[in-house]
Amino acid sequence: MAKIIFERFFLKNGLTVLLHQDKNTPLAVVNVLYKVGSRNEHPSRTGFAHLFEHLMFSGSKNAPDYDTIVEQAGGENNAFTNADITNYYINLPAANIESALWLEADRMFQLNINKTSLETQRKVVVEEFKQRYLNKPYGDASLLLRPLIYTSHPYKWSTIGKEPSHIEQATLEEVKSFYKTWYSPNNAILSIAGNVETEKVKYLIDKWFGAIEPSSVPVINLPVEPDKTQRTFLEVERNVPASALYMAFLMCDRQNPLYYAYDMVSDLLGNGKSSRLYQTLVKEKMIFQDISCYIAGSIDKGFLMIEGKIHDSYTLEQAEAEVWKVIETTSGNISDYELNKVKNKYEAAYYSSLVSLMSRAENLAFYENISDAELINKEMERYSETSLETIHYLFKNELLKDKSVVLYYKKAKQ
Amino acid sequence: MRNRAVIPEISKIVSIQIPEINKFKIGGIPCNVVSGASQPLIKLDISFAAGETYNENPLVAMFTNQMLLESTLKHSAQEIAEQLDFYGIEISPSNGMVYSTLSMICLTKYVEKAWVLLSEMITEPKFDEDDLKILLENKRKQFLIELENVNHLARRYFRNAIFGKHHPYGKLYELEDFDHINSKQLFEHYQRLYNKDNLRIFVSGDVMEQHLQFMENHLHIANKPSAIPAISSNFIGKPQKKYIQKEGALQSAIRIGKLTISRYHPDYHALQIAIAILGGYFGSKLMQELRERKGYTYGIGAFTMSLKETGYIVITTEVASNVTNLAIQSIYEVIEHFCTHLISHEEMENARAYLMGEFLRTFDGSFNILEAFKAMDDLGLGMEQYSHFLDVLKHITPEEILSIAQRYLSNGYSEVVVGQINE
Numbered sequence: 001m002a003k004i005i006f007e008r009f010f011l012k013n014g015l016t017v018l019l020h021q022d023k024n025t026p027l028a029v030v031n032v033l034y035k036v037g038s039r040n041e042h043p044s045r046t047g048f049a050h051l052f053e054h055l056m057f058s059g060s061k062n063a064p065d066y067d068t069i070v071e072q073a074g075g076e077n078n079a080f081t082n083a084d085i086t087n088y089y090i091n092l093p094a095a096n097i098e099s100a101l102w103l104e105a106d107r108m109f110q111l112n113i114n115k116t117s118l119e120t121q122r123k124v125v126v127e128e129f130k131q132r133y134l135n136k137p138y139g140d141a142s143l144l145l146r147p148l149i150y151t152s153h154p155y156k157w158s159t160i161g162k163e164p165s166h167i168e169q170a171t172l173e174e175v176k177s178f179y180k181t182w183y184s185p186n187n188a189i190l191s192i193a194g195n196v197e198t199e200k201v202k203y204l205i206d207k208w209f210g211a212i213e214p215s216s217v218p219v220i221n222l223p224v225e226p227d228k229t230q231r232t233f234l235e236v237e238r239n240v241p242a243s244a245l246y247m248a249f250l251m252c253d254r255q256n257p258l259y260y261a262y263d264m265v266s267d268l269l270g271n272g273k274s275s276r277l278y279q280t281l282v283k284e285k286m287i288f289q290d291i292s293c294y295i296a297g298s299i300d301k302g303f304l305m306i307e308g309k310i311h312d313s314y315t316l317e318q319a320e321a322e323v324w325k326v327i328e329t330t331s332g333n334i335s336d337y338e339l340n341k342v343k344n345k346y347e348a349a350y351y352s353s354l355v356s357l358m359s360r361a362e363n364l365a366f367y368e369n370i371s372d373a374e375l376i377n378k379e380m381e382r383y384s385e386t387s388l389e390t391i392h393y394l395f396k397n398e399l400l401k402d403k404s405v406v407l408y409y410k411k412a413k414q
Numbered sequence: 415m416r417n418r419a420v421i422p423e424i425s426k427i428v429s430i431q432i433p434e435i436n437k438f439k440i441g442g443i444p445c446n447v448v449s450g451a452s453q454p455l456i457k458l459d460i461s462f463a464a465g466e467t468y469n470e471n472p473l474v475a476m477f478t479n480q481m482l483l484e485s486t487l488k489h490s491a492q493e494i495a496e497q498l499d500f501y502g503i504e505i506s507p508s509n510g511m512v513y514s515t516l517s518m519i520c521l522t523k524y525v526e527k528a529w530v531l532l533s534e535m536i537t538e539p540k541f542d543e544d545d546l547k548i549l550l551e552n553k554r555k556q557f558l559i560e561l562e563n564v565n566h567l568a569r570r571y572f573r574n575a576i577f578g579k580h581h582p583y584g585k586l587y588e589l590e591d592f593d594h595i596n597s598k599q600l601f602e603h604y605q606r607l608y609n610k611d612n613l614r615i616f617v618s619g620d621v622m623e624q625h626l627q628f629m630e631n632h633l634h635i636a637n638k639p640s641a642i643p644a645i646s647s648n649f650i651g652k653p654q655k656k657y658i659q660k661e662g663a664l665q666s667a668i669r670i671g672k673l674t675i676s677r678y679h680p681d682y683h684a685l686q687i688a689i690a691i692l693g694g695y696f697g698s699k700l701m702q703e704l705r706e707r708k709g710y711t712y713g714i715g716a717f718t719m720s721l722k723e724t725g726y727i728v729i730t731t732e733v734a735s736n737v738t739n740l741a742i743q744s745i746y747e748v749i750e751h752f753c754t755h756l757i758s759h760e761e762m763e764n765a766r767a768y769l770m771g772e773f774l775r776t777f778d779g780s781f782n783i784l785e786a787f788k789a790m791d792d793l794g795l796g797m798e799q800y801s802h803f804l805d806v807l808k809h810i811t812p813e814e815i816l817s818i819a820q821r822y823l824s825n826g827y828s829e830v831v832v833g834q835i836n837e
Contacts, residue, residue, distance in 0.1 A: 022452070024450070024452065025778055025779070026430075026774050026778075027774060027775065027778055061418070062418045062419050062421075063421070067696045067697050068697055068764060069421065071695065071696070071697050071764050071765075071767060071768035071771075072424055072763070072764050072767045072768070073424050073767065073771070074427055074767050074768060074770050074771025074772075074774070075768075075771055076695070076768075076771065076772065076775065077696075091775065092771055093425075093427055093770075093771055093774055095425045095427075096424055096425060098422040098423075099421070099422050099424055101422075102418075102421065102422050105418075106418060109418075119709070120706060120707070120708075120709040121709075122709075123709030123710075123734075124705055124709050124711070124712055125712075126734075127665065127709070127710070127711055127712045127732075127733070127734055128712040130664040130665050130734070131665055131712050131732050134664050135564065135663060135664040135665045135732075136563060137559050137562040137563060138559075207416050208416065208418075211416065239562075239662075240559070240562065241555060241558035241559050241561075241562065242555050242558070242559070272495065272498075272499040273491075273495035273498070273499065274492065274495040274496040274498070274499040274500075275499070279492060279495075282548070282552070283491070283492065283548065286548060286551075289551065289552045289555045289556075290552060309555065311551070311555075337500075340500070341496075341499055341500045344500060344501055344502040344521075344524075345499060345502040346502070347502055347521060348455070348501075348502030348503070348504065348519070348520065348521050349502070351453040351454060351455050351521065352453070352455060352504070352519060354452070354453050355452060355453050355455065355779060355781065356778070356779065357778065
């Protein structure tokens with residue numbers, strides 16, 4: 001039941017194709033991943049990759065109204081951008097898969113780039129910026145943290161951008177050049193899941209994508225973010241109901257075997273009500289209202305984040321000291337039982353992530369972009385192979401004060 | 415041959431199989447099952463008619479349900495949390511106006527463990543004072559955060575505006591209501607409503623006969639009549655307008671809507687389709703006008719909601735502060751136009767095709783199928799609702815859409831705006 005079976009092949013123009021057949025659904029998902037994200041942006045044009053994602057819906061030469069055709073074919077579509085990739089999908093009745101392939105090929109080949117849609121989407125994205133980051137309590141915390149965690153790598157700005165003005169200043173010329181640089185078959189992964197006939201869909205893929213010329217995609221040499229050697233600290237005051245503490249640690253890149261250990265460390269510390277931080281600081285000591293720990297697993301060095309909101313009777317200094325106490329008591333003191341617990345949790349989460357057709361298509365492309373789509377079937381093993389020693393190693397060598405990035409997000413006095 | 419200028423032929427969806435639900439009783443309790451899974455997971459939902467409207471203080475229902483996840487007579491809250499986490503069981507309590515639900519997702523191999531735990535949680539909760547104290551404090555703080563969010567505020571006051579502040583559906587809880595919650599009250603709510611005759615079970619995913627047998631053998635719930643108060647159908651008469659000033663807000667949250675008809679009304683499905691055309695998808699009128707043409711917002715949507723006693727429609731959006739009034743005006747213009755002009759055949763066909771696809775997606779996988787069923791079962795209806803919707807969707811015409819719009823959408827809107835409002 002568990003293994004995701006797929007086929008992989010390459011078109012002559014460099015497009016990577018992944019096919020996963022599922023006969024138990026009337027649907028099909030066409031997912032296109034472009035290997036470009038906010039890490040590829042110019043420091044004075046942050047937020048550009050995401051703005052461009054919006055422009056991909058402005059129509060192409062033969063399909064001037066992208067969304068209408070998706071809807072006519074009974075499909076729904078959407079997209080997201082993160083630091084590493086821009087990902088688009090259409091989820092539609094399997095019988096109409098050719099419509100989706102035709103649409104995606106047309107906008108990969110000859111997108112309509114025009115002033116009107118740029119002007120509208122600049123406004124829409126600025127509203128998105130406000131809605132999700134500025135006009136929401138704690139919404140700007142992630143904007144503040146990135147430049148503290150990263151000093152040289154472009155992960156130092158958020159995907160939405162450093163500030164709305166970068167988006168407001170984007171020009172038509174820049175949009176055109178971005179499209180030319182990054183949106184080509186040799187910089188994309190096409191992943192298809194659903195009730196499709198393999199031979200027929202192969203023919204259709206070649207028919208619509210085969211003739212698109214490859215381009216010379218720049219080789220990216222991004223700076224490697226140096227390890228932290230001393231505590232980084234920032235305090236801000238905001239009009240919020242409770243002070244919040246954020247503590248981050250720079251971690252390894254996605255291909256490093258330590259990635260799995262970091263993920264398990266984050267679960268041990270702060271995923272679920274039985275986790276160390278939650279039990280001690282929310283339940284027993286009642287210092288935090290809530291606390292959690294998670295990792296941001298990007299292609300280049302990611303980070304582990306602890307975040308929580310504290311009760312008014314404690315200061316952020318006290319709260320931070322208590323988090324350190326929990327880290328210190330956990331270090332070197334984890335049982336096999338606890339390790340099994342996080343492995344079980346991971347197993348359930350892993351299968352949950354493969355329930356929908358869409359997430360299978362998306363995950364295949366995601367893993368292929370990291371290195372190999374087959375990873376989708378190996379992740380479970382990677383977690384179960386992770387030893388207690390490796391986890392202890394991280395506690396001893398990485399979760400240290402000198403390597404921490406700390407943000408005090410302080411409640412302003414009323 | 416390849417000719418990019420020619421759109422590949424689109425096939426129309428002609429038939430959709432409405433999935434069947436396996437319904438039976440375990441120990442006298444209605445149990446609804448859809449089996450079938452791509453992954454070794456089972457979803458267990460149990461639902462009591464014990465929602466917000468069944469108590470004077472609307473917070474009682476939420477806290478009662480949340481407290482089921484804390485200490486039981488046999489185990490401390492920590493032991494329960496430990497067990498859930500150890501077996502990788504995800505549990506989420508949710509509360510509506512009418513129903514209180516606990517949803518669990520677990521690995522097939524641990525479904526027995528999950529069921530035993532779930533059964534213990536609903537039959538032997540302790541309502542421990544210390545657990546409650548922490549929960550209360552944390553929820554109170556979360557509420558304070560919500561009060562800072564324009565979108566939350568708009569949602570809150572909208573219900574109040576359409577149902578009236580005295581009706582159970584419109585009643586809002588305030589900060590001081592948190593101070594009046596105690597375990598005795600929760601225990602009473604629990605005893606009154608968490609009984610066998612008030613419970614429904616929903617199981618989907620990788621479920622087999624032996625699992626259901628196990629469930630039947632391991633659930634011992636009080637068999638006494640629940641006291642369910644009737645809900646008045648007396649709603650507020652006049653449309654309300656409410657503007658809440660939030661200094662420094664960069665965006666205004668807008669809710670515009672009105673009471674219409676419930677799902678029991680013969681026009682309901684046609685109204686659902688009309689609302690979708692107005693604001694239910696990317697190509698809808700409101701989205702095209704306010705986002706794609708004017709750039710006022712990141713998104714706008716229109717929805718139909720149905721309760722047993724009535725139904726309502728609501729348009730929701732967040733817009734740049736400086737265009738708040740323009741956006742409101744624009745929404746009314748779109749509605750006005752919709753109520754006075756036939757939509758084109760092309761628009762009709764687009765909407766029809768999109769909604770057919772959407773319909774297929776509703777039934778993708780057993781988790782989704784059972785959720786679709788539960789939404790109907792909550793209203794005492796069944797899967798025949800979907801067949802009926804499909805019939806209406808297949809045949810509805812622009813003329814019928816216009817007549818529905820005129821009948822239900824032309825006027826009488828309540829309006830809630832939260833933000834930096836410049837008069």
